[in-house]
Structure formats: C-alpha cells, structure tokens
Amino acid sequence: MPVAGVDIGSLTAKAVVMDGNEMIARSLIPTGHNSREAGRRALELALEEAGLKESEVDAVVATGYGRLAVDFEAERVTEITCHARGAHFMHPDTRTVIDLGGQDSKAIAIDERGKVLDFVMNDKCSAGTGRFLEVMAHALEIELDDMGELSLGSKSPASISSVCTVFAESEVVSRVAEGASKVDIVAGIHQAIASRVYAMAARIPIETKILMTGGVARNIGVVRALEAKFSREICVPEMPQHTGALGASVIAREKAAAAV
Amino acid sequence: MSDEGDNLSLTQIKATDQMKQLMVEYYIEAKTTTEKPICWITSGGPVEFLIAMDVIPVYPENHGAMCGAAKIAPGLAETAEEMGFSRDLCSYARADIGGAVKQDGAIPGGLPKPDFLLCCNNICGTVTKWYEELSRYFDVPMFLMDTPFIHTTKTKHATEYVRQQCLELVGFLEKQTGREFSLEKFAEVALRSVAAVELWKGVLKTAESRPSPFTCFDAFIHMAPIVTLRGTQQVVDYYELLKGEMEQRIADGIGAVPEEKYRLVWDNIPIWYAMRSLGNLFASNQACLVADTYTTAWAVDIKIDDPLTSMADAYTKVYLNIAIDIMLDQLLGLMEKYQADGLVMHSNRSCKPYSLGQYDLARAVTERTGKPALIIEADMTDSRVYSEAQVRERVEAFIESL
Ligand code: SF4
Numbered sequence: 178m179p180v181a182g183v184d185i186g187s188l189t190a191k192a193v194v195m196d197g198n199e200m201i202a203r204s205l206i207p208t209g210h211n212s213r214e215a216g217r218r219a220l221e222l223a224l225e226e227a228g229l230k231e232s233e234v235d236a237v238v239a240t241g242y243g244r245l246a247v248d249f250e251a252e253r254v255t256e257i258t259c260h261a262r263g264a265h266f267m268h269p270d271t272r273t274v275i276d277l278g279g280q281d282s283k284a285i286a287i288d289e290r291g292k293v294l295d296f297v298m299n300d301k302c303s304a305g306t307g308r309f310l311e312v313m314a315h316a317l318e319i320e321l322d323d324m325g326e327l328s329l330g331s332k333s334p335a336s337i338s339s340v341c342t343v344f345a346e347s348e349v350v351s352r353v354a355e356g357a358s359k360v361d362i363v364a365g366i367h368q369a370i371a372s373r374v375y376a377m378a379a380r381i382p383i384e385t386k387i388l389m390t391g392g393v394a395r396n397i398g399v400v401r402a403l404e405a406k407f408s409r410e411i412c413v414p415e416m417p418q419h420t421g422a423l424g425a426s427v428i429a430r431e432k433a434a435a436a437v
Numbered sequence: 438m439s440d441e442g443d444n445l446s447l448t449q450i451k452a453t454d455q456m457k458q459l460m461v462e463y464y465i466e467a468k469t470t471t472e473k474p475i476c477w478i479t480s481g482g483p484v485e486f487l488i489a490m491d492v493i494p495v496y497p498e499n500h501g502a503m504c505g506a507a508k509i510a511p512g513l514a515e516t517a518e519e520m521g522f523s524r525d526l527c528s529y530a531r532a533d534i535g536g537a538v539k540q541d542g543a544i545p546g547g548l549p550k551p552d553f554l555l556c557c558n559n560i561c562g563t564v565t566k567w568y569e570e571l572s573r574y575f576d577v578p579m580f581l582m583d584t585p586f587i588h589t590t591k592t593k594h595a596t597e598y599v600r601q602q603c604l605e606l607v608g609f610l611e612k613q614t615g616r617e618f619s620l621e622k623f624a625e626v627a628l629r630s631v632a633a634v635e636l637w638k639g640v641l642k643t644a645e646s647r648p649s650p651f652t653c654f655d656a657f658i659h660m661a662p663i664v665t666l667r668g669t670q671q672v673v674d675y676y677e678l679l680k681g682e683m684e685q686r687i688a689d690g691i692g693a694v695p696e697e698k699y700r701l702v703w704d705n706i707p708i709w710y711a712m713r714s715l716g717n718l719f720a721s722n723q724a725c726l727v728a729d730t731y732t733t734a735w736a737v738d739i740k741i742d743d744p745l746t747s748m749a750d751a752y753t754k755v756y757l758n759i760a761i762d763i764m765l766d767q768l769l770g771l772m773e774k775y776q777a778d779g780l781v782m783h784s785n786r787s788c789k790p791y792s793l794g795q796y797d798l799a800r801a802v803t804e805r806t807g808k809p810a811l812i813i814e815a816d817m818t819d820s821r822v823y824s825e826a827q828v829r830e831r832v833e834a835f836i837e838s839l
Binding site: 254298 | 803833834837
C-alpha cells in the first residue's frame, strides 16, 4: 500500500511517495510565502506522478518547519528524526548526517537502526547555509549551480575568515578588488563553510560514515572542502534534498503497517 | 506576575491565588510606604538583614522576570540601548535601567525609587556595574558584598571575609535607617528564613514522586516569595499551604502533566515570555520538567546556632559562585534524585555565568548518566532573540529521540 512523506522547508517543499520498499515518485517546489499551500501542492504533484489519488494513500507524515501548517491528514514528525530515517534508509551504515539546507544547518548522530542519538543545529544565522552561497554567488555575479565545479580548479583558495554572511560578503568584494580570481574566491568560500560546519558538528560524536543531505550537498566544492576538513569521505545520496521527505515516508510506512 | 505564567499545570494549583495576593500586597506596600526605607537588592543578596531592619527589599531581577512574562521587557531594554548600553548586557539590567528612566514596568509607574542599594556579587560581575550605575542615577549609596568564587572548596578565610562584610553591612544599614540593629530580631528573621527554605525544599521534593505534582514551570512562578520575602511569616505560611497542596496531589495521584512519560531536568533561568508555550509543548509531548538548577538555588542551608557565619557560608556557595565540577555534581545529583530521563539546558544570551560551560556540562552529564541533553538558545526576557518554531523543532526532536 502506498504512503507519502512531505517536507516543507523554508525555501523548498518536497514530497516522496513510496510503495513497499520503493520510492515511486517525488516532487520539489519553492515554498513561497504560503507553506500550507506549498505542502499540498508538493503532495499533489508527487501523487500525480505516481498516478494515485490522495484517498489511495495509506498514511502521510509531514515534516519540516511547515509541518504544523498542513491541512491534509498527516502525522507530524520533526525533520531531525526524518532526516535520520531517510539517511538510514538510503545508506544503512550511515552514523553521521550533515544537512545543509536553505536556512539552517544541522549534524545528527544516528545509531545502526537510524535512531537519533544526538544532534546540533545552527538556525540563528545563515552562515554556512544555502542562503549564504546564494548571497556569495550574487556578489560574484556567477550562477549558484556553477560554484561547485568552478571551485575545483583552484590552486590557492582565497582566505575568507569571516563567519558572518554580511561580513563575508564585504570580504569577498575586497578579495575581488585585490585581484584574486573568482575560482580562488569561490574555493575560499567553500572552505569558510566547511570550517563553520565542522565547528558545529564537532559537538556530537562523528563516526566514519558521513552522509551529506540538503540542497548544499549538490555543490561538489563544499563536499570536497568538508571532506578535507573532516579528513573523511563524505557520501552524497542521489537526491540529497529529498532525504527528509523520504524519511517521513519511511515513518509513514511503519505507521500504516502498525495500523493494520 | 502576568497572565502568561498562570496555571501552567493543566491541573491548576489552588495556592496560586494566595501567592499572587502576597506579591501584590508586597508591591503595594513598597510603592506606598512613607515610613519604611526601600532598598534595591540583587537576587542572591542577604535579604534577612533588610527584613530585620524593617527595610523593604525590592528586586529588580524579580521585576525583570515580571516584565519578561508580560512581554514588555524588550521595550524597556530598547530605552537602555538608546542610552548606549550594549545589547550584550544582561537583559534584566537593560530592562531595569530602561524602566528606571522611563518610570515604567510591570508595576504601574515602575519600581519605587531606592533609598539605598545592596549588591551581592555571588551571582555575577554584571550586578556590580549595574548597581553602580543605579547608584549614580538615583544618587543613593550602595553597599557591595563581595563573595569570593569557590574553585574547589570554600576556605575558612572566605567565610570570615564574608562574615566581616555582614558586620559592615549592619553598620551601613544602621547609618542609612537611623535605627539600631537588634541581633535578637535578626535571629527571629533568620529562623523564619530557615523555616521557609525548609518548606520550599519540601515543595521541590514532592516532584520526586511519579507522576510529579508540579513542573518546574510552576516552580518558577511559585518561587517569587522565597526569593523576595524569605524571613517574613507570610512566606512561611504560604509554603506550608503550597506543600500541603502538593502532598495532597500525591495522595490523590494527580500529576501536573497528564500521562507523564518522560521526566526532565531544566537548567538556567526560565524563558519568561515563553513559559506558557513551552509548558504546553512539553506537556503535549508527555514530558514533565521535574526539577531545575534555578529554583533549587534558593534552597540553601542556614544554621540557627550561628546565623551570621552560616549565612556568610550559604551566600558564598550559591550555584553561580561555584566551579563547574561542583555544578556538575549538583546537576548529577538532581538527575539521580528526580530519576530524570534527560536534561534541557537554556543557553541564555543574557546570563553568561549561567550559560558558560553548558556544552561541557551537557557532555559530562551524558557521559556519566547515559541520558541525553538538549541545548536551546534564547534569552530570559529579550524575546527579540527567540524563535518559537526553532525551539519547537529542537524540543520535539529531542523528545522523539528519548
Ligand atoms: S547576568 Fe545572570 S546572574 Fe547576573 S544579573 Fe543577569 S541574569 Fe542575574
């Protein structure tokens, strides 16, 4: 019987539909100003792709900051738990999850069953998040999606020491004025993010298997910088942004099974 | 206190009305008195001397908490910020200074003006500078009681040093009031203080039973009299009443949180403006906060055979004046005594002495007990640095992981 998970984040809303052990459909849309609407829309799109009606779904779990706003029938679970379960589902040997989303970053320690052991979050400040990269891309007049590949060509990354988005932006501007290449500056930005995330994640036990999720995981430059900083290999799943929604649908599947 | 803090238990505490009455009468007397001098005092200060000298103690920190609960603290703080005080300064200090200048606060017209000030630095260094500022502003004298920090054990010398200052304080008060200090009266006050503290400890102890008859959110409300007026008979009477009610709850099997499943310990000053939402959040997740490091700070030992020395001792040993290892021991003691499943720490932007070391404490508690710890970031009265959605996320994720 099919189930669904919906993750309404600050920037994007995601939905995943599962049938048995398989993910059969997914969607991703901008959240916009109305998270209730976005959650509904994301669910509808995924259901449409799966060729299902809402009434045919056995259970829905909603997660993310917008989970309390949804108007469809759904159990609500925090995104920490959902990320842990989603990561475990994709890579059962994962013990540490690093999630860099649009406006927050978090690190989660999980056990062999995908249960949360400990977590840390940075949600007061945009430094080290997708928003930070957006601001930097804008300051450098480059495309956000090009940053990762671009930075891999750097031989000597520029030093960006500021952890604050506003200060880092002016630092970037002065590096440009000093004549540093965009390639080196972007690499420097990625290193700054890596240091920031490392300092946060170091508060929880870090195990060998690190899985990185969230939109920023699509930036290969940040992934490489984090690998260097942690001195460990970091694994990025095929669809890093859907980890929370996937975890939500895994929990929905359990709920549906328990209800039978 | 404002409506915000009322009836946090889903089952209402009956004694609340009496407590409110007590506090209202106290503030009315402080505002209207023509005979009794007013002394502003820090929360960890030796109030017994003031009571024994018929001086009315007024606590800017208690008033700060009321302003926080009434959600007017940020406005008062802004006034202080406009005057040039840093936003990093303790928000009790900012709200108090702003309130003094604007003559505003949780009480109509703000706190009554002080005739003199009593500052005890056993809680932090901030209060020293804050009270100096008040002393300049109101042009009134200030007495500073200096309590040496306890790194490992309290030394004889430290006790003697503080005891000497108690004697100096007596001289200061005699000069300010024009009255003579009576050791006999002081002993009576100390006796009542001891009685009230014992009763308060008894109240807190009732939370050891399962389900707990009250949560720490209730304790935060009901601690007001022990902080402000210990040494008076009304306070003794009040805690007798409250303790009786809690014992009755135990006998009737009434818990503060319906279907209590998780028992947690709270660390740091309450987030006054979010008490109701936090109380509901934990309760709806079947979690009861059964003990805290804050309200226990007023459960100190005073020995009646030598009140001066034991008071000097007690005021030096308060939670914020001891090394982190001793804090850890106390925290572990609470976790064990109240059979807690986890620890919730409020990293309080305002209160550095309380918040510094929390990450180490959290780690140590988890290592020693195997119980998880959660840290939430906020400020006790400055709601401008608080995000309810983010705190909800952390709290719910924490409880899901228990
Ligand atoms: S810094 Fe902390 S201890 Fe000092 S006055 Fe402020 S809240 Fe109280």
